[in-house]
Amino acid sequence: MSLHQLLANAAQIAPGAPAFHYQGRSADWRSLRGRVARRAGLFETPAAAAGERVAVLMANVPEHLEALFAVPWAGRVLVPLNTRLSRSEQRDILVHCGCRLLWHDERNNGRAQELASELDGLALRRFEPVDEWDGEADTLRGRSELPFVPARPRAAAAIVYTGGTTGAPKGVELSHEALLLQALAAKDNFGLNDTTVFMHTAPMFHVADLTAGLGVTAATARHGFLPEFSPSALLDAIDKEGVNVAILVPTMIAATLDAARDRPGSLQRLRTILYGAAPIQEPLLRRLIREAPGVGLIQVYGQTEVGGACSVLPARYHVLDGPFAGRIGSAGQVIAAFSLRIADEFGSELPRGTIGELRVSGPGLMSSYWNDSRLTAETLRDGWLRTGDLGVMDDDGFVTIVGRSKDMIISGGENVFAGEVESALMGHDAVQAAAVIGVPDDKWGEAVHAVVVLKPARQVSEAELIAHCRERIAHYKCPRSVALRSGALPMSGVGKVRKVDLLREWQDARR
Numbered sequence: 001m002s003l004h005q006l007l008a009n010a011a012q013i014a015p016g017a018p019a020f021h022y023q024g025r026s027a028d029w030r031s032l033r034g035r036v037a038r039r040a041g042l043f044e045t046p047a048a049a050a051g052e053r054v055a056v057l058m059a060n061v062p063e064h065l066e067a068l069f070a071v072p073w074a075g076r077v078l079v080p081l082n083t084r085l086s087r088s089e090q091r092d093i094l095v096h097c098g099c100r101l102l103w104h105d106e107r108n109n110g111r112a113q114e115l116a117s118e119l120d121g122l123a124l125r126r127f128e129p130v131d132e133w134d135g136e137a138d139t140l141r142g143r144s145e146l147p148f149v150p151a152r153p154r155a156a157a158a159i160v161y162t163g164g165t166t167g168a169p170k171g172v173e174l175s176h177e178a179l180l181l182q183a184l185a186a187k188d189n190f191g192l193n194d195t196t197v198f199m200h201t202a203p204m205f206h207v208a209d210l211t212a213g214l215g216v217t218a219a220t221a222r223h224g225f226l227p228e229f230s231p232s233a234l235l236d237a238i239d240k241e242g243v244n245v246a247i248l249v250p251t252m253i254a255a256t257l258d259a260a261r262d263r264p265g266s267l268q269r270l271r272t273i274l275y276g277a278a279p280i281q282e283p284l285l286r287r288l289i290r291e292a293p294g295v296g297l298i299q300v301y302g303q304t305e306v307g308g309a310c311s312v313l314p315a316r317y318h319v320l321d322g323p324f325a326g327r328i329g330s331a332g333q334v335i336a337a338f339s340l341r342i343a344d345e346f347g348s349e350l351p352r353g354t355i356g357e358l359r360v361s362g363p364g365l366m367s368s369y370w371n372d373s374r375l376t377a378e379t380l381r382d383g384w385l386r387t388g389d390l391g392v393m394d395d396d397g398f399v400t401i402v403g404r405s406k407d408m409i410i411s412g413g414e415n416v417f418a419g420e421v422e423s424a425l426m427g428h429d430a431v432q433a434a435a436v437i438g439v440p441d442d443k444w445g446e447a448v449h450a451v452v453v454l455k456p457a458r459q460v461s462e463a464e465l466i467a468h469c470r471e472r473i474a475h476y477k478c479p480r481s482v483a484l485r486s487g488a489l490p491m492s493g494v495g496k497v498r499k500v501d502l503l504r505e506w507q508d509a510r511r
Contacts, residue, residue, distance in 0.1 A: 002151040003158075003176045004073040006183060006217045007033055013220055017194065020223040021241055022062050025130045029220065035066055035133070037145035040074035042125075053097045053159065055079040057090070057112055058105040059227040060200040063127035065213070067103050068204075072151060072176070078158040079171075080205035084493040087114055094119060097159050097171055097370055103127060107227070153177040159370050160207050162304045171370030172207075172304045179214060181364040182308035185335050186215025189312045190245065190274060190298060196221035199237055201229050202247040203493055208276060208300065209247055211308035231259035235266040244271035249495035250280045257291055268294050272315070276300035281426040285328055289318055301331035301401065305385055307364040310338045311399055330398045331391070338362035342393050347381060355402060358391040359384040390417065407499070409438035409446050416448055416477045424472045425450060425479075428465060430458040433489050435497045436479065439506050450479040451502050453489060483509075 010019070011033035019032045027035075054076045058064040071078040079097055081090055094102070094115065101123045104112040109126060116122045128138055151157070157176040186192065190212065198216045200223065202209040216223055224243050226233055229252060237243045248256065253275065260267040273288075273295055280299075288297065296315035302308050313332030317324050334340040341349045342356040350356040361384045368376040379386050390408060391401045403417040410416070418436040425434035433453040441447035452465060462482040469478040483506070490501040 001153070001176070001180055002072065003179050003214070004036070004069050004148070005150065006180070006214060007036060007069045007073075008148050010217050010220045014194065017220055018222050019217075020062050020065065020225070022130055022225050025062075025133075027062070027130075027133070032066065034145060035140060036069045036073055037148070038140045038143040039066060039070035041144050041146035042139075043074050043076075043146075051075075051077060051156065052101070053077045053079050053099045055081050055094055055097075055099040055102045056104075056205075057081040057083060057102060057108045058127070058204070059083060059107055060204050060209075060225045061105055061107075061227055062130045062223075062225060063105050064204045064225075065223055067127065068210070068213070071103075072157050073146060073148070075149065075151065077156045080158070080160060080210065082161065082205050082493040083108060083111075083203070087111060087118075091115055091118055093161055093171070094122065101125065105129070151176050153180075154367070156367065158210075160205075160210070160304050170372065170375065173367045173370050174207075174307050175367050178307040178364045178366070179211065181337055181362075182211035183214035183218045185309060185337070185364075186212050187218045189309070189314075189335055190215060190272065191296075192216055192219035192221050192245070194220050196245050196271075197224060197241065197243045198222065199224040199226060199234065199243040199246040201226050201234060201252060202249065202495075206493065207304045207308050208274075208302070212247060212274065231256040235259060235263050238266050238269050239263075242269075244269065245274070246270065246272075247274045247276075249275065250284055251491070251495060253280070253288055254284055257287060260291070267292050270295045272296045272298060274298050274300055276302070276309075281423060282329055283426055285318075286320065289320055289328070299330075299332055301399070303387060303389075305366045305379065305387070306338075306360055307366065309335060310360045310362070310364075311335060311340060313398075327398060330400050332399065333397045334399075337364060340393070340397075340399060341384075342391060342399075343384075347384065352393055352395050355390055355392050357405060358387045358389045358399065358401070360387060361385070407436075409436075409448055411438070411441070411446050411448055412444045412476060414476045420473060421448060421450065421469065421477055421479065424469045424477075425452060425465060427472060428460065428468045430454050430460045431465070435489050435499060435502055437499050437502050437506070439481075439503065441480070444480075447480040448478065449506060450482045451485055451489065451505075452482055453485050453487070 011029040015030035016028050018026050019029045054071045056067045103125050112124050154175045156173050158174045159171045162170050297318040299313035300309045301311045311332045317327035319325050339361040343359045365385050388405050390403050391399050393399050403419040407418040421436040422434045432455045435451045438446035439449045465482050490498040
């Protein structure tokens with residue numbers, strides 16, 4: 001089965017059902033399939049060019065959904081570009097994966113033109129906005145449909161570049177089989193069906209939204225789109241369009257809860273919030289449970305190299321009391337078709353309750369890092385993927401992530417997990433956001449350094465924050481320095497703190 005078979009099946013099963021609704025316009029599955037097949041038919045070279053990479057630079061708009069299926073329908077490999085990257089970063093990705101064609105929407109036309117001016121041989125194709133579909137300006141009018149041709153299951157379907165919080169982005173090659181597995185897992189684990197109205201709030205270039213969106217298609221559910229996230233726009237979509245499922249990263253959750261204070265009924269209309277992609281602090285999660293009691297919460301753990309999700313904490317465990325309480329700090333249990341284990345540095349499985357590296361096995365894993373055999377060999381070992389995440393598994397198979405292995409700070413010979421220190425800082429009622437990094441120290445080797453953003457109109461000193469931590473965690477884990485930041489923490493395109501930027505800022509301040 002091929003990735004684009006999801007669309008072909010949706011058009012066969014529910015041809016007249018709405019595929020999406022956006023700004024007053026909609027399309028059913030039959031018409032979307034037709035557009036995708038005609039778009040794929042625009043390629044001048046046939047399937048002999050299979051494997052050619054096609055980059056997509058688009059916001060969360062219906063054209064992005066069209067591109068998602070048109071690229072594999074034409075036998076090509078999808079390369080979703082992070083719209084939040086700098087021009088030079090996007091250029092480097094295009095060069096790295098050898099893209100000769102860039103599909104873009106209207107709002108990214110300027111950037112696309114800049115990239116084409118810098119890269120010889122890069123062809124551009126602008127997608128018409130949905131209000132031009134079937135109009136005189138529609139380039140697909142009168143075009144022939146490219147017949148459906150299935151792809152080999154292990155053939156590359158997409159190369160998704162990672163967020164790059166620890167350095168340069170890496171191209172993760174995902175097969176048709178891997179993405180199909182994730183689509184079916186999303187449909188099952190997230191409870192998607194033909195009554196679902198899913199809002200693309202997270203960036204569609206990110207693997208979390210990509211695979212969730214594929215699950216929406218597998219369920220013949222309805223897609224909705226937010227080109228730019230704002231809590232008021234989300235609440236409006238819930239009220240006016242019947243949106244009932246959305247992916248929200250922690251920063252979105254906090255902003256939406258604040259906005260919902262003036263609209264208490266809107267948030268309650270959601271059926272499900274999927275969260276993950278970035279660690280969530282327990283105080284925020286407890287607030288979400290209290291203030292949105294009727295909404296099902298699902299924690300999703302995974303990464304680009306896994307093709308999406310590999311463990312899920314279902315809604316029944318998002319409670320503060322009762323027999324299922326006590327699990328909200330967990331990333332849940334492994335999903336079907338995957339295996340998880342906690343391993344030592346040599347790959348040997350560790351006893352339950354022991355902290356080690358989380359490793360994943362299963363058919364949904366990446367095939368390779370594009371053009372990087374060395375890194376691929378380091379990451380994929382004996383059928384197991386090294387996630388780089390440190391975790392612990394209990395006797396019931398629930399996994400708790402304690403931090404990134406690169407976020408482990410070794411100070412005075414003691415291991416300090418940044419996530420634990422960040423949780424302690426977030427327990428202070430004046431703290432809005434916190435990130436912890438290890439910085440070079442002559443005495444300790446590494447010292448714990450915290451970067452803190454305070455809530456509006458709140459004041460607290462560095463000494464007070466350190467004292468607050470000393471009451472909650474071992475003294476050797478506490479920050480030795482705290483930087484109070486006036487603006488937001490630097491974030492990647494997928495909502496993760498760019499700690500490499502914080503380290504650079506610390507280094508600049510020391511000069």
